[in-house]
Amino acid sequence: MFDKLRQIESRHQELSRKLADLAGGPPAARAEYAKLAKTVAELEPIVSAFGEYKALLARIGEARAILGEEGDPELREVAQLELQDLRTQEEHLEQRLRSLLLPKDPARDKNVLVEIRAGAGGDEAALFAADLARMYTKHAERQGWKVEVMDSHPTGQGGFKEVIFSIQGKGAWSRLKFERGMHRVQRIPVTESAGRIHTSTVTVAVLPEAEEVDVRIEEKDIKVDVYRASGPGGQGVNTTDSAVRITYLPTGLVVTCQDERSQIKNRAKALRVLRARLLEQAQEEQRSQIAAARKSQVGTGERSERIRTYNFPQGRVTDHRIGLTLHRLPDVLEGDLDELIDALLNAERAEQLQALEV
Numbered sequence: 001m002f003d004k005l006r007q008i009e010s011r012h013q014e015l016s017r018k019l020a021d022l023a024g025g026p027p028a029a030r031a032e033y034a035k036l037a038k039t040v041a042e043l044e045p046i047v048s049a050f051g052e053y054k055a056l057l058a059r060i061g062e063a064r065a066i067l068g069e070e071g072d073p074e075l076r077e078v079a080q081l082e083l084q085d086l087r088t089q090e091e092h093l094e095q096r097l098r099s100l101l102l103p104k105d106p107a108r109d110k111n112v113l114v115e116i117r118a119g120a121g122g123d124e125a126a127l128f129a130a131d132l133a134r135m136y137t138k139h140a141e142r143q144g145w146k147v148e149v150m151d152s153h154p155t156g157q158g159g160f161k162e163v164i165f166s167i168q169g170k171g172a173w174s175r176l177k178f179e180r181g182m183h184r185v186q187r188i189p190v191t192e193s194a195g196r197i198h199t200s201t202v203t204v205a206v207l208p209e210a211e212e213v214d215v216r217i218e219e220k221d222i223k224v225d226v227y228r229a230s231g232p233g234g235q236g237v238n239t240t241d242s243a244v245r246i247t248y249l250p251t252g253l254v255v256t257c258q259d260e261r262s263q264i265k266n267r268a269k270a271l272r273v274l275r276a277r278l279l280e281q282a283q284e285e286q287r288s289q290i291a292a293a294r295k296s297q298v299g300t301g302e303r304s305e306r307i308r309t310y311n312f313p314q315g316r317v318t319d320h321r322i323g324l325t326l327h328r329l330p331d332v333l334e335g336d337l338d339e340l341i342d343a344l345l346n347a348e349r350a351e352q353l354q355a356l357e358v
Contacts, residue, residue, distance in 0.1 A: 011043065059086055063083040108174045115163075116129045118160065118202055120199075120201045125201060126157065130160050133163050150164040151256060184308070185200050185201075185202070185310045186312065209275070215279050217275065244270050324340065326339060
């Protein structure tokens, strides 16, 4: 940790000198000045805390020196008491420094797209997909976040084969990123006459929503098809070519949107989904490279990984990544996810802190 702190301190000094040289420079240098100023401001809390830490170590050294000398017993007693207090301060400051050194998620302030798809289990999986969509919507309402449906493929029984919606609000990505993966439900379906418990699965993908500056899509790289929307909807939704299918030609990635009656609105929503998926692909490649060196995430985030089980007969929810079980399934399905999410955040932080010691 010391080596990393010294490197940051040295970089802060170097950038501060460059910043001073650029101050009052020509307009062309303003962009570089703003970028440097932002970096210096981000490093400032770490450098300041490191300065406190070095000063504290110096005081600890002085107290030790007094204890190592033959001299006034009262002075030695005072030094001993001070050393105990300084040791406590040292422990707290070290924890603070470790927290400051934790990697910052570049997507932490982004809105998200949530994609929920029915997996194994037929109609029961589709019904649980609808339950999860409602759960996340309720949670978003508790947080004061805005929810906007982007695309949906409902079933006749009130479920969803697939539903995609955006959640906009502070902390949406930081807290919801842990929801990606396979969710398993164990319950007796309403159509089950023998009372047997069925197991179904639903996959959830949570993508940071990309801005145009994050992912630039050229018109030459996309193919746009329009067609008549299908499934339940308003009177006009099935009689006009309002649905939009966008194919990203470099990779063959396809995105559809048919929830709006307006072709223009469907096209705009489909492009938002496409940007998010392209950003996710780029970030997944980066995560894979990092994971090859060392594991630094809670779980792997893979969509095929079973992350959580919702057991209706026992009224419990179990998160398999951290071994946490809550016996209040109805509250969770009403959007009360804070206890689960906070536990996952703490586990991620503990793992990242441990990685700093390697």
